[in-house]
Amino acid sequence: MAEPSTRTVERALQLLGSVCDAGSLTLADAARGTELSASTALRLLRTLESSGFVRKDQDGAYRPGLRIVQLGAQALRHESIISLAEPALERIVDATGESAYLNVQAHHGPGGGHGLYIAMREGTHSVRHSSWVGRTVPLEGSASGAVLTGKTPAAGYVVVDRGVESDVTAIAAPIAVATHAPDGRITGTRVIAALSVVAPSYRIDAEKIKAIGELVAAEAHNVLTADQQENQP
Amino acid sequence: MAEPSTRTVERALQLLGSVCDAGSLTLADAARGTELSASTALRLLRTLESSGFVRKDQDGAYRPGLRIVQLGAQALRHESIISLAEPALERIVDATGESAYLNVQAHHGPGGGHGLYIAMREGTHSVRHSSWVGRTVPLEGSASGAVLTGKTPAAGYVVVDRGVESDVTAIAAPIAVATHAPDGRITGTRVIAALSVVAPSYRIDAEKIKAIGELVAAEAHNVLTADQQENQP
DNA sequence: GACTGCGTTTCACTTATTGAAACGCGAATT
DNA sequence: AATTCGCGTTTCAATAAGTGAAACGCAGTC
Known part of the structure; x- marks a missing residue:
């Protein structure tokens, strides 16, 4: 069973994605974008x-509806990882003044x-990196992407200077859970999220990078250690 | 043409709503909740x-997916009314210390x-009303509901003491746009949003209610007057 | 006046959705 | 152990439902 999915629904969801993007x-643009007939x-x-x-x-143009807003906000509230990570984000911003992300x-x-x-959590410097919840970035070439795909080096954090965005340096560390075999043995770890700091490159030197990296790695490690509840990626 | 909609998609969206709610x-619960066969x-x-x-x-349980989070956050960003109203929310909180909502x-x-x-925007008092983006409240019996359905009295604001929520008083005022006939004449106004303050009832008396009501009404009126751009409900 | 592109409706074709039934499974019950 | 129950899953024939080409009216544009 390769693809036992319903074409109609797939198309509708694709359409919904196009409109939101x-x-x-x-109508004509939406139809073209999804390669559907106008009707x-x-x-x-x-x-x-x-x-x-x-x-x-x-x-007469189509726009995202309120149902999407409602469901999205509801879904965000149910993401337990967020409430667990928020204190860490706050501490990172307090310590560095730079914007911190999950x-x-x-x-x-x-x-x-x-x-x-x-x-x-936005940084406190007047010149700061600023993104938003819901934004996507390519895994390829980003610090958080490297972390999310399990490419974290022994140091415990990844640094990317001027990667997908110019003029900024990103520092990311993994939040991971242990994976278990059916019998309960621990078989390894799986990265479920990345904690990251993004700062204007001109402002931070090697020394600061090291300090931030260690801080972020420590905070990321502590997110799930204190309180181990149900949490999925 | 009463209902030329596709049943499959409707069912899928209903299912999506159930899961998010x-x-x-x-699976069995979802099927029951939407009255669909398990298959x-x-x-x-x-x-x-x-x-x-x-x-x-x-x-094996179904949960809201990340796509919903992403699209919802995107949709929120495109709601121009929000960025227009945010300064007003902030000013209201600064002036009253109570939580303010759109x-x-x-x-x-x-x-x-x-x-x-x-x-x-959350209030600053340690005891304060706290809701969240994405939450819904019945129009019936709420201050913002009265405002949204066009039932604002001449005073320009609605007060509901212990309505849908006990122990709190809600004060709401309409954000409205003028409606035009095809020839450009103004035919009336349409309420597109409500600005509201919700405060613990014990803390506010008639005098405070009046002050807050007038403030909220003034702020609501000013949201769209300064900068009249494209905005839809 | 001819032309183009959009939103819309219609309709015959047939594809893709449907739900009952059957299965394997694990947990709770006897 | 044997039984029952409910869940997730798969299969399959019936047909209900989705599809897209074509045609229409309309507004701009050339």
Whole structure:
């Protein structure tokens, strides 16, 4: 059973994704973007609309609907990893003044893996890196991406200077859980999230990088050690 | 054309909603909750899963997926009304110390209308009302609900003491846009959102209510007056 | 006035969805 | 141990449901 999924639903979800990615999309554009016939796209968008997942603005263009906002916010609240990591984010910002983030590996869409920001805390410097929850970054070439794909070196943290974004240096460390065999033996660890700091490159030197790296690694390690509850990536 | 929507997609979205509402749902429960046969629910959930909208945790239960988080966060960012209203929320909190919210009317689901929190700012008092973005409240019996359904009295704000929530008093005022006829004449106003303050009832008296009400009404009125751009409910 | 592109509706084709039934499994019950 | 129960899963024939080409009206544009 390779693909026992329902084509109609897949198409509708694809359409929904397109609308949310674009922010605002006309029917013809949506149809082109998903390679659907106009009539099919119209029918599916109408269904999405009647459920509140998209809406039409006064120009007739489709936009993300409030249902998406609601479900997304609900889903975020249920992510236990976020509440566990928030104190760490706060401590990191307090100690460094730089913006701190929590990333997980996003669903494997086409075009390679991506990381997803699911929590953040802005730095206190007036010049600071600023991203947002819901943003995705390629795993390839980013510090958090390296960490999420298990490429953390022995030092315990990854540094990427001017990787996917220019002028900034990212420092990331893994939050990992132990994996168990059916009989209970520990078989290894699996990275479920990355804690990272992103700072303007001009502001930090090798010494600062080392200090931040060790801090982030220590905080990342402590996120799950104190209170080991149910948590999934 | 009463309902030219696709049943399959409707069912899938319903399933998605169930999973997000419950936070965690077993296949059998999801099937029961949506009155679908187990095989159909399984097929649809698999499709949702392969698109990242839901995921299975290690117990085999379905949970909201990261795609939902991502799209929801994206959608929130595109809500221009939020960025326009945020300064107002901040000023209200600074002036009153109480939590301030921005609500819109959620998609009309079954069971009457609901309001949806799309932005908030927590108060500064140690005892304060605290809700969250994504939460819904019934329009019936709430201050913001009255405002959103156009029932704002001449005073410009609505006060509800111990309405849907006990021990708190809610004060809400409408953010409205002018509606135009095709020829450009103004035909009336339409409420697109509500600005509200929710405070513990014991802390505020008639005098304070009046002060807050006038402040909220003034701020709500100013949200769209200074900078009139594209904005839809 | 001809043309282009959009949103929309219609309709015959047939594909893709459907749900009952059956299966294996583990847990709770006898 | 044997039994029952409910869950997740697979299979499969019936047909309900989704599909897309075509045609339409409409607004701009050339």
